[in-house]
Amino acid sequence: MDAGGIDGGHSSHSHFPVKIYTTSADHKPPNEVNFFTDKNDDVVASNNHSKLTDDYSDHRHNDINTGLHLLSRNTIVRDDVMSTDSDDKRSKDKLEVELEKMSIENQRLKQELHLMMMKLQKHEDNSDEDSKPVNEGSETMMMPMPFIDLGLASLEDENSRSDGKSHDELRRLPVNNVDGKDHREEILEQVLPSKVPRLNDAKIDGGSNIDQATEATIRKARVSVRAKSEAPMITDGCQWRKYGQKMAKGNPCPRAYYRCTMAAGCPVRKQVQRCAEDRTILITTYEGNHNHPLPPAAMAMSSATSSAARMLLSGSMPSSDGIINSNILARSLFPCSSSMATISASAPFPTVTLDLTQSQNTLPQQQQQIFSGQNNALLPQIIGQTLYNQSKFSGLQLSQDTMAGTISQLGQLSRADLTDAVTAITADPNFALVVAKALTSFVSGGDGGSHVNTNNNCNNNNNKDNEFCFRGN
DNA sequence: CGTATTTGACCTGCGC
DNA sequence: GCGCAGGTCAAATACG
Numbered sequence: 001m002d003a004g005g006i007d008g009g010h011s012s013h014s015h016f017p018v019k020i021y022t023t024s025a026d027h028k029p030p031n032e033v034n035f036f037t038d039k040n041d042d043v044v045a046s047n048n049h050s051k052l053t054d055d056y057s058d059h060r061h062n063d064i065n066t067g068l069h070l071l072s073r074n075t076i077v078r079d080d081v082m083s084t085d086s087d088d089k090r091s092k093d094k095l096e097v098e099l100e101k102m103s104i105e106n107q108r109l110k111q112e113l114h115l116m117m118m119k120l121q122k123h124e125d126n127s128d129e130d131s132k133p134v135n136e137g138s139e140t141m142m143m144p145m146p147f148i149d150l151g152l153a154s155l156e157d158e159n160s161r162s163d164g165k166s167h168d169e170l171r172r173l174p175v176n177n178v179d180g181k182d183h184r185e186e187i188l189e190q191v192l193p194s195k196v197p198r199l200n201d202a203k204i205d206g207g208s209n210i211d212q213a214t215e216a217t218i219r220k221a222r223v224s225v226r227a228k229s230e231a232p233m234i235t236d237g238c239q240w241r242k243y244g245q246k247m248a249k250g251n252p253c254p255r256a257y258y259r260c261t262m263a264a265g266c267p268v269r270k271q272v273q274r275c276a277e278d279r280t281i282l283i284t285t286y287e288g289n290h291n292h293p294l295p296p297a298a299m300a301m302s303s304a305t306s307s308a309a310r311m312l313l314s315g316s317m318p319s320s321d322g323i324i325n326s327n328i329l330a331r332s333l334f335p336c337s338s339s340m341a342t343i344s345a346s347a348p349f350p351t352v353t354l355d356l357t358q359s360q361n362t363l364p365q366q367q368q369q370i371f372s373g374q375n376n377a378l379l380p381q382i383i384g385q386t387l388y389n390q391s392k393f394s395g396l397q398l399s400q401d402t403m404a405g406t407i408s409q410l411g412q413l414s415r416a417d418l419t420d421a422v423t424a425i426t427a428d429p430n431f432a433l434v435v436a437k438a439l440t441s442f443v444s445g446g447d448g449g450s451h452v453n454t455n456n457n458c459n460n461n462n463n464k465d466n467e468f469c470f471r472g473n
Numbered sequence: 474c475g476t477a478t479t480t481g482a483c484c485t486g487c488g489c
Numbered sequence: 490g491c492g493c494a495g496g497t498c499a500a501a502t503a504c505g
Contacts, residue, residue, distance in 0.1 A: 241476095241477065241478085242477075242478060242479085243478090243496095243497070243498075243499095244479090244480085244496070244497060244498080245478090245479075245480075246494090246495070246496070246497095248494085248495075249493085249494060249495090255495085255496095257496070257497075261477095269496095271496095
């Protein structure tokens with residue numbers, strides 16, 4: 001219909017024109033920071049990174065013996081071992097030795113996790129077609145492995161930094177000050193982009209105004225879905241009316257504006273735009289919460305916008321920037337992708353971006369079928385339901401036992417359910433701390449003493465997408 | 474004729 | 490204050 005292939009046809013229960021939330025040439029909305037590293041993973045996983053791994057895991061050993069890179073702001077600068085002291089070679093040597101040990105241990109743990117996931121897959125498939133020996137083709141199998149990034153991957157993106165400080169600088173910052181306290185949080189507070197809404201500030205400030213402020217922001221929060229789709233239309237269960245169309249700067253494809261017409265005064269709106277670089281990619285951005293009952297099909301998407309925003313805004317991870325949880329969600333929702341989902345809390349409004357365009361080659365077969373172009377009509381529902389489910393956990397103070405039990409039960413789920421459940425679980429603010437222990441027991445059979453791969457080994461080969469590792473890059 | 478879409482004008486926020 | 494870009498409005502138009 002137009003240059004961008006955005007149909008302005010009727011919106012209905014059957015079909016509606018896919019709206020694309022325009023992104024700049026680099027596929028990111030202007031002023032929006034993608035907190036994922038994708039290609040930067042190599043950098044993240046570089047030797048430099050490894051050097052901070054061992055000491056870090058050692059640091060965590062007493063409480064959560066997983067070696068997880070729980071790169072919350074509590075841990076981001078854990079490589080203080082790379083301090084500016086030039087006479088610290090002895091420490092470095094020691095660290096390298098420990099690193100070597102960790103590397104070996106990580107390999108062993110990866111094997112364990114592969115085994116575990118193979119078992120899980122077999123259980124779910126409920127068939128014998130996957131009867132290969134566990135170790136066979138372990139390096140090449142396409143089976144997805146949970147890939148939970150708990151870290152501030154974005155921080156590797158120097159371009160996103162406004163203060164000019166590199167993260168190497170940050171890492172070199174001493175952990176402890178003379179007062180014996182860890183001031184890294186404060187440091188990070190200073191260097192994190194100030195324009196990013198400090199979502200927890202409201203909580204810190206406390207009081208009854210929190211809800212109001214949060215709700216106000218939630219209303220403006222957005223959920224953006226990037227999906228590769230040949231189909232011009234998808235179904236999300238709602239009725240939409242087009243009320244405008246604009247040419248966005250930097251994109252020859254027009255951006256269309258729709259509002260929900262299922263009820264008078266419904267504030268929900270969405271934008272649809274086709275990606276400038278790849279016009280097979282549709283970007284749909286939802287904003288607002290419905291003020292009326294929704295059909296089941298539409299419920300999911302509605303929940304997505306509201307709960308995703310809520311998740312973003314209610315994130316109580318050690319970080320107050322609303323970023324960390326985003327990676328958790330992304331990595332759990334799309335465990336095999338390096339950059340499939342982002343949550344940006346940058347101005348003006350936080351935006352949850354789910355990038356499904358890279359799922360084709362990394363998702364398990366079942367998920368590939370779901371996310372394939374011919375089934376893109378289901379995308380909003382899938383995503384929405386996932387986010388909706390995770391919202392059920394939001395605000396809950398899950399105990400470690402609960403988390404451990406929940407994760408242990410994942411083995412009883414289908415892969416789709418597993419994705420859903422993991423997403424929900426990981427959305428919990430306490431997930432980062434709890435999941436480590438929980439997974440430890442899960443992997444090691446409950447003794448809680450085993451280790452989960454923690455370092456860059458996941459990135460030291462070409463099959464990183466297929467590996468089961470936890471990153472805190 | 475009622476409803477939905479189109480499209481230019483208008484409003485608003487932001488950066489310079 | 491000005492210009493730009495994003496977002497919205499509303500009259501005109503199209504469609505069933």
